[in-house]
Amino acid sequence: MAFSKPIAEKLAYRSAYICNNPECNTLTVGAELDEASLKVKIGEAAHIIGEKPKSARYKKLPDGEAGSIENGIWLCANCHTMIDKNLGAGFPEDMIKGWKEKHEQMISMLVKTHKSPIPLLVKQTSNYKLAQSLVDFLSSKGVFHLDISYENPPHVFAALDETRKEVNRLARKIELDTNLKKVFTQIRNSAQEVMNETSSNNGHVDYQALDEHLKVMRRKIGRQLGVLKSKYGCDLSGPLSSIAP
Structure with missing residues (x-):
């Protein structure tokens, strides 16, 4: 039996x-964009302990407890189906209760601290994964965080060229997010500017100017990394934390 409407709403x-x-x-x-009076709902109140024999995680409960809010969890339809297959094999009672407890604590914290849940939702998208992939790539390149004295100038240019190509490769996979594309473009352009400003037509490299241009580049990229951290929830705990705001 489904949960009562008041319990499901809570x-x-x-x-x-x-x-x-x-x-x-x-x-x-969410909204049904083609009809203002309609809504889209794919969430369901699911039982943690099954209500009937042969249902997932079933065990005998006192009367009324199977339909109580303590025995319910809010899931999308896909996850509800997943946890109830094969009598709940792989999804024990303690695990499901742990999901609920941690989630409700997180939501309560977001409400009380006036923080947005958007970074949480963004983390589930392919665009977040692309953004984090770029952050991880930049972290692996010393040109973005090491002092210039530690870098071999030819290696600097090789790293910048690899960065330009990697940004282009990842940017092509971004879906429906012009702001993220702009961040990727700014990072690519910042790396490209160093190559353009320190190389002449004959291929000569102005190594004396390279250090100053790298400092400017790091400030520019640091600002973009700040966007990836604040709006997309990217992890900057590695070496890039030295240039991110």
């Missing part, structure tokens, strides 16, 4: 209409 509100599975965190309610 679970949804306590979850901010976000799936409690930490590997999902899908938003489960």
